[in-house]
Amino acid sequence: MGGLFGFLSFAAFVAFIVGMVKPQIVVFWAQKKSRGPACLYLAATVIFSIIAGIAGGGAPVAPAATSAPSSVSSRVVSAASPAPESTAPISSAAPVSSAPEAKSYPAGMYKIGSDLPAGEYVLISDGISYFQIAKDSTGELGSIIANDNFSGQSIVTVNAGQYLTLNGATAYAIADAPSVEVSSGKLPDGMYKVGRDIKPGEYKVHATNSTAYIEVAKNSTHTLDAIVSNDNFTGDKYITIKDGQYIKLSGAELTLG
Template identity: 45%
Template sequence: MKKGLKFGCLGIIALIVLMVIIGFLVGNDEEVIDKPDVNQESATDSNAINTKEETTESAEKEEAGSHAIKAGTYKVGTDIEAGEYLIFSEGFGYIEAAKDSTGNLESIVFNANLTEDSHTYATLSDGQYFKLQGAKMYPVTEAPSVIPEDGVYRDGMYRVGKDIPAGEYKIILESEAGMGYIEVSKDSSYDLESIVTNENLQADTYLTVQEGQYLTLQGAKIETK
């Protein structure tokens, strides 16, 4: 009788131990199933960051483009503020500042033709009438950079110290016609008295520019890399 009870107790104990082991194994299995995939979460987070950066970059470009002043004739001080602007040609462009709206040649303060895919600076004064054709412009504080990513400066006007460092450069003639033009000026007023030096090019040359000056290239280039 005592033997039977002993075996019975042992059986109950063995059954309890077996149930504990099964419960432990089942619990471990559930933990493995519910464990998150760390690599998958990292990839998802990375994709979210990249998408956010692309969206931000796109929004910044759209915002910059929305500041552009499109082709037209504007009265400075009424339609647009006086100050300095950066102008980008859209194909071939033309700019003109006049003292009044008579259309007389004597009223023209300055004018310039813009070559394809070029840019220039212009400072406008109150009361002037500014004509913008085949181009768009921005106040300089809102304008896109004109620093070339490949380090090659081509047709356009560059502010020394901002768009191109001061120093000596080799000017390389690039025009297929065999004629180029370079000009260094004190400002972007287009006043003849502001010109420091200018030259029609028929061959390569060297030029030194200083901080604050404006360098104009036409049919020529500067390689900085």
């Protein structure tokens, strides 16, 4: 098809040249017409032939092959790479918070029910310490309910309206008090609650000086009527204590067994 249109185009071109030189040969009535109309006719023929050749076209030319892209990512820049999946285990355990520090009451004078809740307290000595429980704040001897010099630790029970004085000691509610150290297998000077600090049973007590003292009490009020038994002794002594009682040692040590 392309060859036919090429031939027609070439023929039209030859006719155009001839028409320009001798138009009477192309148009039989050239003797009666001027050269101008014949030229116009030939020009129209050429233009029509060229348009027909373009419309028909030659054989399609295959586009030049392009090399395959070296990387998909170099062409597609908008596609986001997926985030790497985490392999770390997810913990379902709730966060563990540390236990709050036990509240303590340093040396001073406290009004029970106002400054200090009523209850039982462990007093931790800073050396040689003193405590006093009074029924009022007059400071008179007659207002004293109980008092004591101690080392190590002591235990007291105070009621609302009373006054507690501490010298060289710190008070803790008994539920918050530090545990007694028993790794040595012995209990030194101090006051201990049976069932909390020491198990019920029979124990051997050894005097560490010439003024050793031992006391067993039914509560921690430090009043005379709370005393179950007491003794000043030298050398060794055996004592039996029951659950809920209190044992006080001064100048002596108890062997745990």
